[in-house]
Structure formats: structure tokens, C-alpha cells
Amino acid sequence: MKMLIxxxxxxxxxxxxxxVCNPVTNERIDTIPLATKDDIEEALACSKTGLEKWREVPLKEKEKIYERFFVLLKKHKRTIIETLMRESGSSIRNGLFQFQAIPDLFRGYLETAKRYDGKVLVPGTENGHDGKTENDLQLVVHEPIGTVLAIVPFNAPLMLFAYKVAPALSAGNSVIVKPPTSNPLALLKMVELMWEAGIPGDVLQVITGNGSLIGEYLVNDPRINAVTLTGSTEVGIDIATSMAKRLSPCALELGGNDPFIVLPDTDIEKAAKEAVAWRMNSAGQVCISPKRFIVHNSVLEKFTQVALEAVKTIVMGFDMDIAHELDLYIEKDFSELEPGKKMVMNSLISEKAATMVEQQVRMTIDQGAKLLWGGGRHGSFFEPTVLGSVTKDMDVARDMEIFGPVMPIIGFDSIDEAIEIANASQFGLSGCVMTNDWQLGMRVARKVESGNVVINGTGTYRNMMQPFGGYKMSGLGREGFITLGEMVQEKTIIFKGFLSP
Incomplete structure (x- = not known):
């Protein structure tokens, strides 16, 4: 496929x-261009032209364009999901989950934009600079921030594209998208449909190729007015540093090592099955999936046993027939394919990623953990893995995020110790606590240092309305309908003496 500039x-x-290769078979699916600096320059130059046009398009016209896009999206549903599955090695459930979110995200952000109607400040509340403000009319309005760079990760490229691009476009900005190099094809197909629906080609563009070259070049160019990234903490720090030098905003959703706290009064069997379902979902490649299982020692053995029984039912998807999966499930709602029920383990995004998980598991075992199940790598696949005897001083219990299907189980004796283990990480993206005591759950949730804590459900929870984002090294800013303000800037316009009699 080609770039869209x-x-x-x-x-x-x-x-x-x-x-671009299928991670399961290593067969080539397609190629994408490796953008040059001249290609990037063209995109930057025309994005400013696009911005001036798009900011003047009324919301009602944007709404018509979006609705045409949704019609096209539905028409090409199978092609987009099949492309995503083949280039990502992902499951049909993951594809449906991402695909179904797109219209809701675009509609939701547009409706939010309609409510960014500004305000009139009450006159005469204070003297002001000249002591004569009671007859001044002060209007606060919202304007587009400019050209937004959206850097999209590999693990949920369609949905996270929508989370970034929908608010930017709805607020009147132009957007340059840097898709994941490993699996950009479905995203490219979707942007082609957006062009066909009526979004100008200088308003929404996609640059493909070397991430470090493209990202560094764009982030350091003053024509980029804001950056929104989902990615690693290391990359996020570099972007924040570059943007700070010109006082430009960035929204960063970064790494996580989310705690799953199990208190002894909860339903242990239910908690363990929930833990397995959401840890192993999408082969563990979910930013907010539980990654550290902090279990009270009085129920540690039972939790571990139930988890092992659940993990042993997972089937490796070495021979998954994608066409057959599509025939069976393409018209289903993703929620009907609940994780944990007849789970088939999909591959990781690449053999390199699987090798990294393998190394992290070996390191944890070398530090004293016991391999209770799994641990094997088969190309880009990694077996669902359970690690016991994990202690709070091990790397995996603190800052080593394993982006794969691995459950390290850590015991604790007191509530304070559980909170200490949960907060010992530099990350603070999401987390959860399982307990039948709602007041105790609330007390623990208030003390866990993360942007999202779920009581009696996994931290793998994201609602489009919530201000989603992390504490500490898990990021800056928030995504969600109520955070459209990150894509606009406020201006106050004063009519001096307008209210004079």
C-alpha cells in the first residue's frame, strides 16, 4: 500500500x-513506503492549508461526512477486520472490538464538540486593569490547536486511531498519523474510506515507515502543534522533552504494570477465572490488562490452582483458519465472544516480541520464581504462562512490564503490604481490587496510585466517557469524550464598553 499525503x-x-508480514506464517502481505524527509515536508506544508479549510467546516457538515464514512466502513467490514487479523496475528474478537468502537467514538467526540460552545463571563465581578470592567463583554471561545500528530501503536491500531483522530478532527484540527510499521494496512484502508467520505486529503494524512525518523522529525518541527501518543514510556519521555522546548502540549498513554489485588473475602474461583481471561486476552498485548497478581497468602494456593485449571483449557491458535473465523463471527457483537470461553491464544505481533517475553520469563525464573505452566515460545506465539513464588523484590513485581500472556502471582499478608506492592512500580495506568467488602475496596482503590481502579472487575476497563490515562510514568493527559479540551485552545475576546448604556 501507499502513503496518504x-x-x-x-x-x-x-x-x-x-x-508487512503475517506474524503467524511470516508470509509477506504487502509493502509500505519508507518515508523520506521530503515526504514528511510535503505533509507538513499541506497540513496547514488543510487546517485553514477544515476549521471553517461547520459541525453539521462534519457530521454528514462522518455518517458517510460509517456507511463505507460497514460495507468494507470484512476486508478491514481480515486485514487486521492477518497483519497483527490478532483474534476475531479483538478485530470486532476495535471495529465496533469506531462509529461510537467519532459520533461521541462530535457531540462533545457541539457542547464546546464557549461562555460569557459575568461583567463587573472585579475592577480589572483599569477599574472599569462592568460594561465590558468578555467572550471565551474555543479554537483548534493546529496540526496534531497522532502516533498509533500496534496492539489496537483501529480503536486507538479513532481515540486520537476523532477528537482532533471534531475540534477542527488537521491530523498527521504515524501508524505502526508492523501492521498499518487496515488503518490505511480506513483512512482511504474517510477520504472517500469527504475528509480532505490535506486535513488527514498518513506517513509510513521508520518510526524513529518520522517521529523525531515531526515532533521537533514547530508546525506540529500537539502530539498524542500511545506507546512506550521511553518514547513518551523523548516526545515530552521535545514538545516542552516550545511549550506545546502532548497527551501520552504509556507503559503499565497493572496490579490485580485479591483479598481473602472475595469469590476466589471467580477472581482467578477473571484474572486468566483478561490477562490472556489478545495474548496479553493490552496496555491495561492485569500484569501483577497480588493475592492474599491465605487464598494463594486456591487462586493459583483455579488459574492453572483455566489456563490449561486455552488452545494455541497455530492453525487458526481466519476465513472460517470470519464466516462464523463477522456479524456477531464482540461481547458475545467473551474472553475465557473457548479461548484460542493468538500470536504476538512478531517473533521479536515473543522472544522478549521469553527472555523476561527466564529472567524472572532466574530470580527465584517457579514456572507452574507454559513458558514455551513457538515462533511469534508464546504459551499462556503462570509463574509462582514471585516475590515483591523481583523486577516483574515492580517495573518490568511483560507485554505477553504471563501471570506472575505474588503473595501478601496485610492490606498495607498489598498496597505497598501495587505502588512499588513506577507505572500507574490501571488496576483492580477483588473483595466482597465495598468499603474496603474503596479504601484500597483510593490508595492505589493509578489513573483507573476497578473494584470487583479487572482494570481492563475503558469507557468512552471516562478521563482515561495514567499516573507517574504511565503518561500525561487524558483521553475520553470529556477531554476534548486537550484538542482546543481557549481565547478570550473582549468588547470594551459594549454594555455601556
Missing amino acids: NGRKVDARDGRTVE
Whole structure:
């Protein structure tokens, strides 16, 4: 496929490409251009032209464009989900989950934009600079922030594209998208449909290729007015540093090592099954999936046993028939394919990613953990894995995020110790506490240092209305309908003496 720049599908200026491969079979699916600096320059230049046009398009016209896009999206549903599955190695459930969220996200952010109607300040509340403000009319209005760079990760490219692009476009900004190099094809197909629906090609553009080159070049260019990223903490720090030098905003959703706290009064069997279902979902490649299982020692053995029984039912998806899966489930709602029921383990995004998980598991075992189940790598697949005898001083119990299907189980004796273990990480994205005592659950939730804590459910919880984001090294800013303000800037316009008699 080609890049989408200035309304045209283009190759790189020097013709260089990179292969996009199916991580399960290693077969080449397609190629994408490796963008050059000249390609990036063209996108930056025309984004300003696009911005001036798009900011003047009324919301009612944007709404018509979105609705045309949804019609096209539905028409091409199977192609987009199949492409996503083949380039990502992901499950049909993951594809449906992402796909179904897109219309709701665009509609929701547009409806939110309709409510950013500004305000009139009450006149005469204080003297002001000249002591004569009682007859001044002060209007506070919202304007687009400019050109937004949206950096999209591999693990949920369609949904996280929507979380970034929908608010930016609805607020009147132009957008340059940097998709994941490993699996950009479904996203590219979707943007082509958005162009077809009526979004100008200089308003929404996609640049493909080397992430470090493209990201560094764009982030350091003053024509980029804001950055929204889902990615690693290391990359987020670099972006925050660059943007700070020109006082430009960035929204960063970064790493996490989310605690799953199990108190002894809860339904242990239910908690363990929930833990397995949501840890193993999408092969563990979910930012807010539980990653550290902090279990009271009085129920540790039972929790571990139930978890092992659940893990042993998971089937490896080495021979998954994607066409057959699509035939069976393409018209289903993703919620009908509940994690944990006849779970088939999909591959990780690449063999490199699976190898990283393998190394992290070995490191944890070398530090004293016991391998209770799994631990094997098969190409880009990694077996569902349970680690016992994990102690709070091990790397995995603190700052080593394993982005794969691995359950490290850590025992504790007191509530204070559980909170201490949960907060010992530099990360604070999400988390949960399982207990039958709602007041105790609330007390624990208030003390856990993360942007999201669920009582009696997993931290894998994201509602479009909530201000989603993390504490500490898990990021800056928030995503969600109520945070459209991150994509606009406020201006006060004063009519001096307008209210004079």
C-alpha cells in the first residue's frame, strides 16, 4: 500500500519500502513506503492549508461526512477486520472490538464538540486593569490547536486511531498519523474510506515507515502543534522533552504494570477465572490488562490452582483458519465472544516480541520464581504462562512490564503490604481490587496510585466517557469524550464598553 499525503496515494520519494508480514506464517502481505524527509515536508506544508479549510467546516457538515464514512466502513467490514487479523496475528474478537468502537467514538467526540460552545463571563465581578470592567463583554471561545500528530501503536491500531483522530478532527484540527510499521494496512484502508467520505486529503494524512525518523522529525518541527501518543514510556519521555522546548502540549498513554489485588473475602474461583481471561486476552498485548497478581497468602494456593485449571483449557491458535473465523463471527457483537470461553491464544505481533517475553520469563525464573505452566515460545506465539513464588523484590513485581500472556502471582499478608506492592512500580495506568467488602475496596482503590481502579472487575476497563490515562510514568493527559479540551485552545475576546448604556 501507499502513503496518504495531500490527497494522493504516494510512494516514498526514493522508492524504498518495508515489508508487512503475517506474524503467524511470516508470509509477506504487502509493502509500505519508507518515508523520506521530503515526504514528511510535503505533509507538513499541506497540513496547514488543510487546517485553514477544515476549521471553517461547520459541525453539521462534519457530521454528514462522518455518517458517510460509517456507511463505507460497514460495507468494507470484512476486508478491514481480515486485514487486521492477518497483519497483527490478532483474534476475531479483538478485530470486532476495535471495529465496533469506531462509529461510537467519532459520533461521541462530535457531540462533545457541539457542547464546546464557549461562555460569557459575568461583567463587573472585579475592577480589572483599569477599574472599569462592568460594561465590558468578555467572550471565551474555543479554537483548534493546529496540526496534531497522532502516533498509533500496534496492539489496537483501529480503536486507538479513532481515540486520537476523532477528537482532533471534531475540534477542527488537521491530523498527521504515524501508524505502526508492523501492521498499518487496515488503518490505511480506513483512512482511504474517510477520504472517500469527504475528509480532505490535506486535513488527514498518513506517513509510513521508520518510526524513529518520522517521529523525531515531526515532533521537533514547530508546525506540529500537539502530539498524542500511545506507546512506550521511553518514547513518551523523548516526545515530552521535545514538545516542552516550545511549550506545546502532548497527551501520552504509556507503559503499565497493572496490579490485580485479591483479598481473602472475595469469590476466589471467580477472581482467578477473571484474572486468566483478561490477562490472556489478545495474548496479553493490552496496555491495561492485569500484569501483577497480588493475592492474599491465605487464598494463594486456591487462586493459583483455579488459574492453572483455566489456563490449561486455552488452545494455541497455530492453525487458526481466519476465513472460517470470519464466516462464523463477522456479524456477531464482540461481547458475545467473551474472553475465557473457548479461548484460542493468538500470536504476538512478531517473533521479536515473543522472544522478549521469553527472555523476561527466564529472567524472572532466574530470580527465584517457579514456572507452574507454559513458558514455551513457538515462533511469534508464546504459551499462556503462570509463574509462582514471585516475590515483591523481583523486577516483574515492580517495573518490568511483560507485554505477553504471563501471570506472575505474588503473595501478601496485610492490606498495607498489598498496597505497598501495587505502588512499588513506577507505572500507574490501571488496576483492580477483588473483595466482597465495598468499603474496603474503596479504601484500597483510593490508595492505589493509578489513573483507573476497578473494584470487583479487572482494570481492563475503558469507557468512552471516562478521563482515561495514567499516573507517574504511565503518561500525561487524558483521553475520553470529556477531554476534548486537550484538542482546543481557549481565547478570550473582549468588547470594551459594549454594555455601556
